[in-house]
Each structure stands twice: as C-alpha cells, then as structure tokens.
Amino acid sequence: xxxxxxxxxxxxxxxSALAETPPGARTDLLQSWNGxxxxxxxxxxxxxxxxxxxxxxxxxxxxEVTQACLGCHTQxxxxxxxxxxxxxxxxxxxxxxxxxxxxxxxxxxxxxxxNEQFCTxxxxxxxxxxxxxxxxxxxxxxxxxDCLVCHEQTxxxxxxxxxxxxxxxxxxxxxxxxxxxxxTDKAYVDPPDLGKFARSxxxxxRQNCGGCHFYGGGGDGVKHGDLDTSLxxxxxxxxxxxxxxxxxxxxxxxxxxxDHALTGGHYHLDAKPENTPYQRGNPHGGNxxxxxxxxxxxxxKGHDVSPTLxxxxxxxxxxxxxxxxxxxxxxxxxxxxxxxxxxxxxANGTPLSIxxxxxxxxxxxxxxxFTWGRNVVPAYRWxxxxxxxxxxxxxxxxxxxGVVEVNSIEGGPTDGKSRIWPFKIMKNNQPYDPVNDTLAxxxxxxxxxxxxxxxxxxxxxxxxxxxxxxLPYSGRYGFIHTRMYWPITHMVAPARDALRCGQCxxxxxxxxxxxxxxxxxxxxxxxxxxxxxGRLAVLLSLIGVLxxxxxxxxxxxxxxxxxR
Amino acid sequence: MTIQRxxxxxxxxxxxxWSQAALVFTLLASGLRIHGVYGGLHFLTALRxxxxxxxxxxxxxxxxxxxxxxxxxxxxxxxxxxxIGAVARHYAWGMFLGERxxxxxxxxxxxxxxxxxxxxxxxxxxNPLLWGSGILLLLATYNWLPAARWAAPGQGIxxxxxxxxxxxxLMLVFVIVHVYLATTGVTPLAHIEAMITGWEASxx
Numbered sequence: 001x002x003x004x005x006x007x008x009x010x011x012x013x014x015x016s017a018l019a020e021t022p023p024g025a026r027t028d029l030l031q032s033w034n035g036x037x038x039x040x041x042x043x044x045x046x047x048x049x050x051x052x053x054x055x056x057x058x059x060x061x062x063x064e065v066t067q068a069c070l071g072c073h074t075q076x077x078x079x080x081x082x083x084x085x086x087x088x089x090x091x092x093x094x095x096x097x098x099x100x101x102x103x104x105x106x107x108x109x110x111x112x113x114x115n116e117q118f119c120t121x122x123x124x125x126x127x128x129x130x131x132x133x134x135x136x137x138x139x140x141x142x143x144x145x146d147c148l149v150c151h152e153q154t155x156x157x158x159x160x161x162x163x164x165x166x167x168x169x170x171x172x173x174x175x176x177x178x179x180x181x182x183x184t185d186k187a188y189v190d191p192p193d194l195g196k197f198a199r200s201x202x203x204x205x206r207q208n209c210g211g212c213h214f215y216g217g218g219g220d221g222v223k224h225g226d227l228d229t230s231l232x233x234x235x236x237x238x239x240x241x242x243x244x245x246x247x248x249x250x251x252x253x254x255x256x257x258x259d260h261a262l263t264g265g266h267y268h269l270d271a272k273p274e275n276t277p278y279q280r281g282n283p284h285g286g287n288x289x290x291x292x293x294x295x296x297x298x299x300x301k302g303h304d305v306s307p308t309l310x311x312x313x314x315x316x317x318x319x320x321x322x323x324x325x326x327x328x329x330x331x332x333x334x335x336x337x338x339x340x341x342x343x344x345x346x347a348n349g350t351p352l353s354i355x356x357x358x359x360x361x362x363x364x365x366x367x368x369x370f371t372w373g374r375n376v377v378p379a380y381r382w383x384x385x386x387x388x389x390x391x392x393x394x395x396x397x398x399x400x401x402g403v404v405e406v407n408s409i410e411g412g413p414t415d416g417k418s419r420i421w422p423f424k425i426m427k428n429n430q431p432y433d434p435v436n437d438t439l440a441x442x443x444x445x446x447x448x449x450x451x452x453x454x455x456x457x458x459x460x461x462x463x464x465x466x467x468x469x470x471l472p473y474s475g476r477y478g479f480i481h482t483r484m485y486w487p488i489t490h491m492v493a494p495a496r497d498a499l500r501c502g503q504c505x506x507x508x509x510x511x512x513x514x515x516x517x518x519x520x521x522x523x524x525x526x527x528x529x530x531x532x533x534g535r536l537a538v539l540l541s542l543i544g545v546l547x548x549x550x551x552x553x554x555x556x557x558x559x560x561x562x563x564r
Numbered sequence: 565m566t567i568q569r570x571x572x573x574x575x576x577x578x579x580x581x582w583s584q585a586a587l588v589f590t591l592l593a594s595g596l597r598i599h600g601v602y603g604g605l606h607f608l609t610a611l612r613x614x615x616x617x618x619x620x621x622x623x624x625x626x627x628x629x630x631x632x633x634x635x636x637x638x639x640x641x642x643x644x645x646x647x648i649g650a651v652a653r654h655y656a657w658g659m660f661l662g663e664r665x666x667x668x669x670x671x672x673x674x675x676x677x678x679x680x681x682x683x684x685x686x687x688x689x690x691n692p693l694l695w696g697s698g699i700l701l702l703l704a705t706y707n708w709l710p711a712a713r714w715a716a717p718g719q720g721i722x723x724x725x726x727x728x729x730x731x732x733x734l735m736l737v738f739v740i741v742h743v744y745l746a747t748t749g750v751t752p753l754a755h756i757e758a759m760i761t762g763w764e765a766s767x768x
Binding site: 304305307308311314500501502505506507518520521522523525526527530531533534535537538541542544545548549551552555556559 | 598599600603606607608611612615655659660661662705706707721722725726729730732733734736737740741744747748
C-alpha cells in the first residue's frame with residue numbers, strides 16, 4: 001500500500017513540473033560529458049602553443065606577445081574590446097543606467113576613477129607604466145590587449161600595482177601591504193620571461209579568472225564571499241561542480257563564452273530564467289549560466305519528496321538551499337569596512353596595520369576598520385535580477401534606516417519574476433559630500449601627494465577624485481553608511497549539505513524576515529486570533545471532559561459507598 | 565436491570581473507524597509539528613507522514629462514502645429532535661446519578677439525537693473544511709493547476725492554510741470529546757468493545 005501511495009504521490013505531483021523540463025536536462029548527462037572530456041586542461045585542444053615558432057621569443061614587452069597572438073587570432077583583440085572585461089562599462093537594459101566598474105560605486109574601495117593606474121592591475125589590457133598616466137581604454141591599440149592574464153598557464157604571471165596593468169618592466173621593490181599582488185614573498189620583483197607565459201597558453205582555467213575575481217576588493221576572498229582561492233582546486237564539499245577530483249568545471253563550463261564574450265555577471269541577473277535553456281538541441285538565446293540550463297525546472301528526481309522539493313523552485317533560487325553558507329573554503333570574506341577610521345599611520349610612516357588573533361587584518365590605515373566572516377549565512381531577499389546601480393554624481397537616496405544602497409535590488413513576491421535569493425551584504429561607512437548630497441569619488445591609490453594611501457588626507461583625496469570625475473565638490477565631507485548586495489551563486493554544496501526543511505520552516509529561521517510567503521511552521525504567518533481561539537477551544541474541551549469525568553467518578557464512588 | 569446486546573457495527577464500519585482513527589491521530593500529530601506547535605521530529609518526516617496519511621484518509625473516505633450510500637447507512641446521520649432533551653439531560657445530569665441512557669441503540673437507529681448532530685457536524689463541516697483546504701493547499705503549492713495565479717505566494721494560499729488550521733483545531737476538539745464520550749457506555753469500556761467486536765451492550 002505504501003508503495004502504491006508512493007507512486008501515486010509521484011504521479012500526481014509530476015505532470016506540470018516535468019512538462020517544463022527541457023529535454024536532455026539530466027545530471028547523468030553531465031557525468032558522461034565529464035567522462036568524455038579529459039581531466040587535464042592541457043589536452044583540451046589539439047594545439048600545443050609551446051611548439052609555435054611565433055612564440056619562441058624573446059619578448060621585450062607584453063605588447064609584443066599580443067602582436068604574436070594577433071598574428072593568428074586576427075579577431076581576438078577586436079572581440080575583447082567589445083566586452084565589459086575591456087570597457088568596464090555597459091548599459092543595463094533593465095534600468096537604462098550605465099553599469100560597469102567605470103560608472104558605479106562599490107562599498108569596498110568605492111570607485112575606480114582617479115585610481116585607474118592601480119585598479120587596472122586587474123584590467124585585460126596594458127596601459128602606460130607611468131603610475132601617473134592613465135590611458136583611456138578606448139585610446140589603446142589592439143596590441144594593448146592582455147592575452148596572457150586569461151590564457152597563460154604557468155600561474156607566475158602577475159600584473160603589478162600602479163603600472164596600469166603591466167607585468168614588472170624592470171627590477172622593482174614590492175610596496176608594503178601589496179605583496180599578494182606582486183606574487184612574491186621577496187622584497188622585489190624582476191621582469192619575467194614573457195615567452196614562457198606565451199608558450200603556455202591554453203583555454204582559461206580557474207586560476208586565470210581567479211587571478212582577478214578571487215582578489216576583488218583588495219585581497220583573497222575580500223569582495224564576493226563565494227569566490228576566493230579555495231576554488232582553484234576545490235573539494236567536493238566546497239563546490240560540487242568545480243570539485244577538482246570530480247566534475248572539475250572551469251569557470252567557462254557555466255560562463256559559456258563565444259567570441260571572447262562571457263555570459264553571466266552580476267550587474268543584472270536572470271533571477272528566474274524562463275527562456276529556452278542554453279543546451280544542445282535548443283535554439284540559442286538562453287542564459288547558459290543559470291543552474292536551470294543543465295538541471296531544468298524540476299531538478300529533484302527519484303525520491304518520494306522530489307515533487308515537494310521541486311515546488312520550491314517557483315519561489316526559491318537554487319542557490320538559496322544549495323549554498324547554505326558562503327566563504328566556506330577557509331578564506332574569510334570582508335563583511336564591513338569603515339573608511340571613517342582610516343588615515344592612521346605607524347611610527348615608521350607606513351599606514352598602520354592591525355591583525356587579530358586569527359591573522360585577519362582588522363585595521364589598515366589606508367582603508368580603516370574591517371570585520372571578516374567565514375561560513376557566513378547569507379541574507380535572503382526577493383530578487384527579480386534587476387539591480388539599480390548608483391552612478392557617480394547621483395543624489396543620495398538613503399533608505400528609512402539612513403543607509404545608502406549603491407545597488408538596490410528589485411523584486412517582490414507578487415511580480416512573478418522574482419525568487420528568494422541569497423546575498424552577501426557588504427557595509428561601509430564611506431565619505432560623501434553633504435552639501436552636494438553625493439557620494440565622494442576619491443583618490444585612494446597613487447604615488448602622488450593627493451593619494452589617501454600616501455597622506456591620509458581626505459580633503460586632498462576627495463578634491464582630486466571629484467575633479468577627475470568631473471563632479472562638483474563643496475569642500476565639506478562626512479561619512480555615510482552604505483550597503484551593497486552581492487548575489488551568492490558559487491560554492492554549491494553537495495546535496496547532503498543543502499538546507500534542511502526545518503532551517504526555514506520554523507520561527508526565527510533563515511527566511512524569518514522574508515515577506516509575501518505562507519511558510520508552514522513559521523509562526524508569523526499564523527492568524528493570531530485563530531491560534532488563540534483554537535487553543536482556547538482545545539483547553540476548554542479538555543477541562544470539560546476532565547470535569548465531567550471527575551464528577552462521574554466522584555458520584556459513582558459515593559453511590560458505591562452508599563450501597564455498602 | 566438487564567443488559568441487552570445488539571450487533572451495531574459491521575466489519576467495514578469497524579475497519580473504517582479504527583483506520584480513520586489512526587490516520588486522524590497521525591494527521592493531527594504531524595500537522596501540529598508542521599505548524600510548529602512542537603519540535604523534535606524532523607519537519608520532512610512530519611510532512612511525509614502528513615502527505616501519506618492525507619492520501620490514505622482520502623482513499624478511505626471515498627470507500628466510506630460509497631459504503632454509506634450503497635448500504636443506506638447514511639440515514640443514520642439524518643438529524644432528529646427525538647428525545648433530544650432527554651439525551652442532553654442525561655449527559656448533563658442523569659449520567660452522574662447512574663440513570664439509564666434514554667436512547668437504546670438498534671442496528672436501524674445506532675445513534676442518539678446528539679450523536680447524529682455531532683457526526684453530522686464532523687462530516688459536513690470539519691471533514692470538508694480539512695479536505696477542501698488540504699486539496700487547495702496541494703493544488704496551490706505543487707502548482708497542479710496551470711497558471712494558478714491565486715496561488716501566488718502569500719495570496720490565496722494563506723487563506724487555505726488558515727482554513728486548514730481552523731479545521732485542525734475543530735478536529736482536535738472533536739477527538740478529545742469523542743474519546744472521552746467513548747467511556748460513557750453502560751460500562752466505561754462498553755462503547756470501545758462495541759467498536760472492536762461490533763456488539764454493543766445497553767441497559768434495557
């Protein structure tokens with residue numbers, strides 16, 4: 001009978017959900033696919049670039065390497081220059097606003113403008129090696145595209161801070177606090193053998209993307225929370241897809257790329273994808289990055305509660321249950337940052353640096369106070385994929401809590417386009433112009449006297465930054481609390497570590513403050529008067545029957561006594 | 565005083581009663597866990613129990629409804645005012661004094677006026693409320709109805725859930741009173757024995 005019911009449960013639950021499952025969306029397909037592809041990246045293409053005469057070198061400048069690449073890959077530079085990896089700027093079709101690093105604020109180092117020669121250490125191009133001379137991206141020749149940063153496989157290629165994205169052109173001293181970016185534990189770096197990098201090229205691996213994306217915000221794991229160096233060779237427990245001994249996905253397995261343009265990105269997300277999944281046998285046009293592209297809309301199968309789990313996909317992003325915590329790879333992520341306390345210098349004149357007992361840096365004179373998190377429980381919000389990004393010069397519009405959101409997220413329970421998503425919420429207390437009512441654009445990094453990192457002088461740093469941005473500055477500054485949302489989507493845990501039902505279906509659970517749902521087990525969804533009335537009725541009926549029984553027993557005992 | 569015995573409950577009725585009793589207890593216990601009234605048991609275990617028991621009780625009700633109509637037993641639930649005052653007086657007073665029950669059950673008239681009203685209330689109010697709201701909850705949450713707009717989160721689904729909650733409290737009250745009244749036969753176990761063997765003892 002139980003077996004019959006089991007089948008009944010499945011059969012009744014399955015039709016509508018399964019009907020939307022794209023053909024071929026099967027996990028066993030992935031397994032066999034992985035079996036077809038060799039584990040080693042080195043054998044993915046039939047080409048060994050190390051055998052090419054064109055790459056024999058020696059190369060004096062990185063531009064010469066690019067020229068060699070472009071000799072065969074004739075369209076590559078033109079393709080790269082059309083991507084956000086190059087432009088750092090694009091128009092968000094959902095809001096019509098300009099996004100990309102060039103245009104928006106973040107709640108880490110706040111802004112790129114006036115700091116380009118430092119920040120372009122993570123740009124896919126080569127600027128001028130003069131720390132004070134930023135060449136705009138659109139003014140750069142094709143051979144200023146950096147092919148190596150994404151394609152070299154030695155792991156020794158490092159773009160040096162303040163040099164506009166160039167590798168070390170000469171013997172240089174490592175700047176204090178920046179050793180992580182020079183890729184050395186020595187006090188200096190020497191110009192690398194560029195030919196060695198050129199001959200190693202292949203399709204990008206996790207450490208290529210990670211070289212920049214794992215270090216966003218100024219160091220390993222700082223920015224995203226779900227991207228850090230623990231993903232270079234992750235365990236199954238950390239990420240089931242990138243598992244180095246298992247599926248061994250590279251970033252591009254999901255962020256499918258064509259013509260050097262990657263899919264995905266967090267200026268706008270497909271929060272509830274409904275177009276055709278990007279799969280063999282389907283018309284293209286869908287978003288390959290979404291979980292749904294492989295797993296379909298009814299991803300749980302073969303279990304009596306599968307339909308019950310599948311129904312959650314209507315309201316929950318896969319990530320909500322399957323990434324129970326972020327920063328799970330032992331690398332901590334920054335959770336708060338307070339620029340207001342920055343500017344202290346140690347006795348020797350270098351910015352003051354304080355680490356806590358664990359070795360986490362909790363104060364740095366250049367940036368202020370920090371707090372860090374490991375195994376962080378995300379915040380959960382309704383999200384339709386649209387983020388409204390603040391542009392430089394925008395008037396401040398703090399919420400009721402007085403906090404300015406540099407990317408407010410949109411969506412709600414009734415728009416039919418939203419799901420509940422997990423977020424890292426990064427907070428800062430950053431400088432602003434209280435007269436013009438704008439967030440300050442400031443010059444934090446440079447080797448000049450206006451750079452905050454050099455002098456700790458906000459007035460100079462903001463004056464220089466605002467000037468570079470072409471914005472008015474009143475000459476007065478204060479600090480205002482800011483918030484930034486980071487949708488969490490990497491570090492997908494094994495099924496056994498996914499959220500348990502009871503972590504949300506309870507009072508004070510993970511979704512305690514998410515509105516617009518009736519969540520069984522969550523007391524705040526109950527009708528208080530109904531609960532009171534119901535419990536009162538139960539109590540009264542118990543009192544009634546116990547009273548009635550008491551009288552019955554008492555009088556029965558009396559009658560029995562009387563008969564004696 | 566003589567004790568009269570009558571064969572009141574046929575085999576199906578007894579099976580129906582006890583399996584339904586087990587299912588109702590399962591549903592109440594798992595439902596209260598899902599509702600968050602107590603912890604300990606895993607939410608998923610409770611949900612599983614609740615779903616299996618719900619399907620089982622639905623199947624049982626289909627059989628029971630069929631049985632009632634094919635055998636004509638549904639007539640047992642037609643409300644009557646016959647001796648209703650005397651019956652009410654018995655439960656409120658006469659029982660305490662050891663008086664005889666004014667109603668003598670026979671196979672054709674198993675239930676007294678109050679029982680008829682109580683079971684009619686159960687079958688026409690509590691059960692349909694639970695069944696109806698439960699089916700709505702299934703349809704809404706599992707998205708069995710295509711384009712079930714009313715089932716958008718926080719909309720109609722909460723109404724169905726509240727109705728289900730109300731039904732559960734009503735059922736719990738019914739069960740408490742029903743279990744107690746089962747001890748009010750000619751001896752405390754007489755009614756229970758009748759539901760096991762089919763033979764009810766009553767005072768002539």
